[in-house]
Amino acid sequence: xxxxxxxxxxxxxxxxxxxxxxxxxxxxxxxxxxxxxxxxxxxxxxxxxxxxxxxxxxxxxxxxxxxxxxxxxxxxxxxxxxxxxxxxxxxxxxxxxxxxxxxxxxxxxxxxxxxxxxxxxxxxxxxxxxxxxxxxxxxxxxxxxxxxxxxxxxxxxxxxxxxxxxxxxxxxxxxxxxxxxxxxxxxxx
Amino acid sequence: xxxxxxxxxxxxxxxxxxxxxxxxxxxxxxxxxxxxxxxxxxxxxxxxxxxxxxxxxxxxxxxxxxxxxxxxxxxxxxxxxxxxxxxxxxxxxxxxxxxxxxxxxxxxxxxxxxxxxxxxxxxxxxxxxxxxxxxxxxxxxxxxxxxxx
Numbered sequence: 001x002x003x004x005x006x007x008x009x010x011x012x013x014x015x016x017x018x019x020x021x022x023x024x025x026x027x028x029x030x031x032x033x034x035x036x037x038x039x040x041x042x043x044x045x046x047x048x049x050x051x052x053x054x055x056x057x058x059x060x061x062x063x064x065x066x067x068x069x070x071x072x073x074x075x076x077x078x079x080x081x082x083x084x085x086x087x088x089x090x091x092x093x094x095x096x097x098x099x100x101x102x103x104x105x106x107x108x109x110x111x112x113x114x115x116x117x118x119x120x121x122x123x124x125x126x127x128x129x130x131x132x133x134x135x136x137x138x139x140x141x142x143x144x145x146x147x148x149x150x151x152x153x154x155x156x157x158x159x160x161x162x163x164x165x166x167x168x169x170x171x172x173x174x175x176x177x178x179x180x181x182x183x184x185x186x187x188x189x
Numbered sequence: 190x191x192x193x194x195x196x197x198x199x200x201x202x203x204x205x206x207x208x209x210x211x212x213x214x215x216x217x218x219x220x221x222x223x224x225x226x227x228x229x230x231x232x233x234x235x236x237x238x239x240x241x242x243x244x245x246x247x248x249x250x251x252x253x254x255x256x257x258x259x260x261x262x263x264x265x266x267x268x269x270x271x272x273x274x275x276x277x278x279x280x281x282x283x284x285x286x287x288x289x290x291x292x293x294x295x296x297x298x299x300x301x302x303x304x305x306x307x308x309x310x311x312x313x314x315x316x317x318x319x320x321x322x323x324x325x326x327x328x329x330x331x332x333x334x335x336x337x338x
Contacts, residue, residue, distance in 0.1 A: 102289070103264050110267035130285075137283035144280040148249045150273030188270050 052090055052112050060088045060114040060180050064173070065104065067097045069127045071119035071161055074169035083170050086177035088114075096120070097158075098131025105142045105156055110188070115180040117157040119172065125162070132160060151186065154179050217301045217316035221294050224254045225313035227261055228288045232305035232314055240298035241305055244291035249276035251291065259311070260288070 052061040066072040072093045078085065090113075094100055097120030105116045118139055120132035136158050143153035157176060161168040219240075232241045252268065253276065255261035268276075282290050306316045 102286075103260065103267065106264055106267040106271075110270040134285050137285035140283045141286045141289060144282075145249055145268060146271075148276045148278075148280060149268060149271070151271055186271050187273060189272075 052108075060177075061090055061112065062086075062088045062115040062117065062176055062180055063108040063113040064089055064091045064176075065094050065097065065100045065116070065118045066091050067120040067132070068093050068095050070121040070125075070163040071159075071169060073163035074119075074161055074166045077164075077166040078170050081166065083166070085170065085173050088177050088180065089173050096126065096128045096131035097135035098126070098128060100135050100138065102138050102142050102145070105139070106145070109146075109151075109155060109186065112188070114183070114186055115155045115157075115176060117159060117172070117176050119159045119161060119169065122160045122162055152183050154183065155186070217303050217306075217318050219294065219296070219299055219301065219303070219305060220315045220317065221292065222313045222315065223251065225256065225311050226251075226292060227255065227259050227311055227313075228290055228292065229310060230287060230290075230292070231308040231310065232292065235304040235308035237302060237304060238298045238300050240295045240300070242293050242295075243287070244293050245281055246279040247282045247289050247291060248279040252276075252289075256311075 052063060064071075064075075066075055072091070075091055097118050100118050105118075108116045118135050120135055121127065123132065126132045139156055139158040142156045146155060147153045157179075159168075159172045161172070230243055233243050235241075249268075252261050252265040255265055257266070279291070301316075301319065303316045305314045308314075
């Protein structure tokens with residue numbers, strides 16, 4: 001019984017959307033703004049707000065965006081070696097540090113992180129050739145942006161290391177933790 | 190930007206007009222709406238005369254006036270939550286950051302071709318026909334639609 005109804009409805013639908021249908025009138029003042037794709041910041045599907053939600057009251061949290069090819073391997077090796085790391089560090093793996101946009105860093109800060117840093121390959125050793133150079137400039141941009149609104153630029157940082165350089169990963173994580181713990185809490189409205 | 194066949198025909202009908210770059214003779218007046226600009230730079234790539242170019246500086250105040258739903262709007266929303274005061278003046282943008290830059294428009298260089306208007310995804314660049322009185326010896330071709338005989 002449904003079949004004839006669909007067959008009858010179809011020509012009507014076609015007539016509405018067909019090429020001969022009049023274009024909708026657009027007012028001269030109307031402005032067409034395409035919806036921007038806001039990158040969803042997540043670690044293995046977990047939003048960044050949940051990544052840092054387990055921080056105890058008064059404890060700082062630092063979000064680290066780690067390149068899969070180098071810094072993440074270094075972090076993995078540090079974990080396998082049971083090297084104690086500051087409890088403030090939350091790691092998010094990215095395929096390349098070139099994936100990290102200024103919005104990732106600022107959104108992490110806005111969602112509750114006290115500091116963010118990006119760790120990528122040594123300069124000239126990016127597996128995607130220039131990803132870490134892009135990340136360097138974006139972090140510099142975010143630092144300028146933070147400075148312009150009165151937030152300490154040290155809250156965003158970029159480090160480079162090789163995949164085998166576990167000591168450097170541990171040193172940067174501890175250094176970042178020390179830097180952030182010296183800063184006052186970030187005000188959030 | 191090379192003129193289309195129709196464009197050459199119109200240019201041929203105009204006394205004193207050329208099909209090349211001739212500011213003010215043929216085309217439109219370009220007006221930018223800074224608050225709608227998302228900084229994508231498509232107008233810069235489209236501009237044949239270099240009248241549109243990207244600045245080396247960026248004013249963070251421009252972020253805060255960006256429409257919600259755009260990348261700049263999202264960045265402004267995040268920045269507003271942690272800001273301690275209103276953004277201070279413009280700062281120099283690193284080389285590889287391309288979308289967070291001001292766009293500079295030089296009317297002197299503009300040929301009025303309208304390529305930037307067609308390239309703009311947000312309608313931040315608008316073009317108005319040059320009124321007939323401002324075109325030297327130009328016939329009705331450039332008059333507003335309502336004024337045509």
